[in-house]
Amino acid sequence: MSTGNMNLTLKVWRQKNTKDKGKMVDYKVADISPDMSFLEMFDVLNEDLITKGDDPIVFDHDCREGICGMCSMFINGRPHGPKDAVTTCQLHMRSFKDGDTIVVEPWRAKAFPVIKDLTVDRSAFDRVIAAGGFISVNTGNAQDANNLPIPKAQADAAFEAAACIGCGACVATCKNASAMLFVSAKISQLALLPQGQPERYKRVQNMVAQMDAEGFGNCTNTGACEAECPKGISLENIARMNRDYYSAKFISEEEG
C-alpha cells in the first residue's frame, strides 16, 4: 500500500515486558514514501508483521500532531530523531535517505521503566505534578479574569514554559536522566504569574522532593535537554527553579 521508493533497515528494541531482558531486532521496510511520518512508517512495518503472523512492535502514540506528548522514540541516538524541535509523529521520512539504517530504542531512564518494546512508564511525571504543579484554587473561587492585569512579556514567558508537552525527551537525552527541564518548566510557569505567588516556595520544595524520590538524576548543566526538547523549553527555567529552591530554604528557615 506504500507509494514511495525508500528502502530502509530498522534496528528496533524488542522487549516483551518489564521483566524481559530485551534485544535489538533487524527489520527491512520497502517502498516508503518521503511524505510518511516516522510513525506511519512503523504502521507499514506493523501491518507487514501482522500479515506474516509476527507480533507487531508496541509504541506509544496518540494525537500524531505533536502536542499530546505520547510518542517517544529514541532514533539514531536522539529523542524524536534527527530533526530539531519536532516530536516523532511530526518527523517525516523525507528527513532520511533511501538505504539508511535507523536505530530505534525506547526512552532509557531508571524512572521510566520499559513496559513493552518502545513503550515506557512515565507516570513519575504525573506524581511530580501531583506534588505541587498547580495553583490551589477550587472551582468557583475565581475573581473576574481581568481584575488582575499581567504584563504581556510576563504572560508570554509563562506561556513559553507552559508549552511543555511532558514527553520526557529531556530525561531520555540527559546522561544523568535528570527531569529538571520538565519540573522547572511547570515551576517557572506558575512562579512567573501573580496567581502562583502564595504557594511559590512550598511548590518548588515539594516538586523537587518528589522528583528526587522518583529516581531522576541531577543536573550538570550539559544542556542536552534544551537542545532536544521538541517545544524549545529553555534552560533558563532550571536557573529560575534553582533560585526559587534556594530562596525557599532561607524563607522556610526564617518562618520556621
Place this chain on the structure above:
Amino acid sequence: MSAINSNIPEGELTSKWTKFKSSVPLVNPSNKRSLEIIVVGSGLAGASAAATLAEMGYKVKCFCFQDSPRRAHSIAAQGGINAAKNYQNDGDSTYRLFYDTIKGGDYRAREANVHRLAEVSANIIDQCVAQGVPLAREYGGLLDNRSFGGTQVQRTFYAAGQTGQQLLLGAYSALERQIGMGKVEMFTRHEMLEVVKIDGKARGIIARNLITGELERHFGHAVVLGTGGYGNVFYLSTNAMGSNVTAAWKANKQGAFFANPCYTQIHPTCIPVSGDHQSKLTLMSESLRNDGRIWVPKKKDDTRKASEIPEDERDYYLERRYPAFGNLVPRDVASRAAKERCDAGYGVGASKLAVYLDFKANTERYGKIEASKAGNHNPDKETCMRLGLAVIKEKYGNLFDMYAQITGENPYETPMRIYPAVHYTMGGLWVDYNLMTTVPGLYCTGEANFSDHGANRLGASALMQGLADGYFVLPYTIGQYLSKEISVKAIPTDHPAFAEAEAKAKGILDTLIGIKGTKSVDHFHKKLGLIMWDKCGMARNAEGLKSAIAEIQQLKKDFWSDVRVPGSADEYNPELEKAGRVADFIELGELMCIDALNRNESCGGHFREEYQTEEGEALRDDENYAYVAAWENKGDGSFELHKEELKFENIKIAQRSYK
C-alpha cells in the same frame, strides 16, 4: 416511537439555571464522603468534572486509556474558547452567545441547555486564569480576543494555537492536585469495556488494565462518561489515534439512547490527504480564517502556481457568496463551499482536492500598521511584507511550522492548501437537562453527549462546552440524583451484575483473539472509513445511505470472521484494543447511516442532496424534523427511534443566512 422527557426546569429561559441551582437538593459533606463517582475520560469534560467533584468532597475514581490524563485529545484543540465577557466592548452578551450558538447549530439544539452554556461561559475564563492558564494578553495586561466563525463579535480567548493544551493542563493540574490529596484515584492505561447496571441504575464499570490485560470491577454510585467524540468512525479524522466510541457505545447497548449520530462536523481547513499511507489528518485552526482568505482560480483545471495567478483571476468564493460573514462563515458552510468548488473542477494541488488559504493581503496590511507605528507612513511593499510576516508569525507561528513540517512547503511564501476533514461529532449520548442519559445514574459530558451544538458546532465552542459541563454544570446537577442515594452503601463487586458484565467483556475479547483471520484491524477500519466518507460524509443521499448500510452489514460479517488479532488478551496488546474499538465503530457507522436516512432534510453538518435551496444551501424541514432523534439499541441489531421535540420559545426559527 415514544417521547422522552428532557427535564427542563419551568420558568423564563434566563432564570432557569439560577432557579435550578438554588432549588436543587444538596448532599451534606459527611454524606459526600461516602458517595463514590466514576469518571471515565480525562479530557476537558472528564478532568474538570473529576477535580471539581473531588473538591466538593465526593470519592472519585477517574479512568483514561492514555499513559497520563494530560494526553487526552482536548490537548490538540488549537484556536480558542468562547465566552460572553464583552471585554472588547463590541456588543457581546449572554444572549448573543446563546443566539449565535442556536443559529450556528441550525436550530437543532435545546434552548435551555445552550442558554445555560452561555451563562457559565464567563466563569470558565475566570477559573482558568485563576489556575494559571496563560491565555494571550494585550500590552495593557488584559486578556486578548479574536474572532471565530459564525459570529460578528470578538469573544474567543486563546493561547497562541495551543488553547486546548493550556486549558487541559489547567484541568489536569486541578485533577493531579486532588490525586495528590488522595481524593481522586486515577487509573491510567485503563479502558472501560462495560457499564454495570443494578436494578436499572448505573452502578459501576468493567475496565481493562491495558498493561496486564486484567479485567477490573469498579463500583460507583454514579458513572460519568466524558469520553469524547466518534470522528474516527471515518478512519481519517483530526482525532487522536486512540479516540473511540466504545464507552458511549457500550452505554447505548445498556439502554442509553444515542442522539443525532449523523451530525458530524467536517472542518473546512485541514491539510489535504497526501497518500494512502495516511493515518490521520491535521487541522489548521479556524483562527487562521481571521487573516487568511480562501480562494480558487477562476479558470477550471488551472495548473499555474498560486503566485502566477493574478488577483483578478482568483475567485474568493466565500467573500463572493457570503459578503456579511466572508471567510468567517460557520464550518459546515465553508466546508460545503470548498467541496462545491473542487467537485466543479476548480480545486488546486496534485489531487485537485484542495483550495488556497492565503495570508498575503493581511500580511501586507499588518506590515503597513507596523511601519506606521515606527513612523514610516509610506512603506514599500517589501518592508510591509517583512514587518507583516513577523506579526503573522507571532499569531500563528506554531501552525505554520506544523504545516511546513507535514507538507514540506513553506506557508510564509506560498498559500496553504487546505481541504475539509472530519473533526468533531455533534451527536452523542442523549442527556437531559441534568446531563443524565436514559440510564439512571449514568451521566455524559463534553463531546460525548449531544446536547449543545445542534447540527453544527461553532468554532471555539467545544472547549467551552467541555469545561462548562465539567466545572459548572454536572457538579450541581448530579446532586439531584445523589441526594436520593445517600442511604445506598457501596455495592461489593462480587455482585452477580459485575460478574455478568465482566463475563460479557471477556467473551468479546476472547472471540476477537480466537478469530485468527487473515486481515488486520486497520484493513477493516480503512474500509469502514471509505464507506462513511463517500456515503455519509459532507453530502448524503437516500440511495447512497441505503447502499452504505448494506455494505457496513457485510463488513461487520467479514470483520467477525476474518480479522487477525495477534497476541493474547492477558498482555499489553494494542491490536486487541483497536479491534474492540473498530467493532464498535462498525455498529455505530450503521446507526449513523440509519439516522441520516431518517432525517429527510438538510441541517448544519447533515447535508442531504435531495434537500437544498436553489443556491445550494441546506434546506431544513422544521415542520417534520425539529426534533432530536434518540436511538434505542434493541440488542438484536435494530434501533428504535425516540423523539425529543425541540421548542423554540425565545428565538424565532428562520432560514440560516450568512449572506
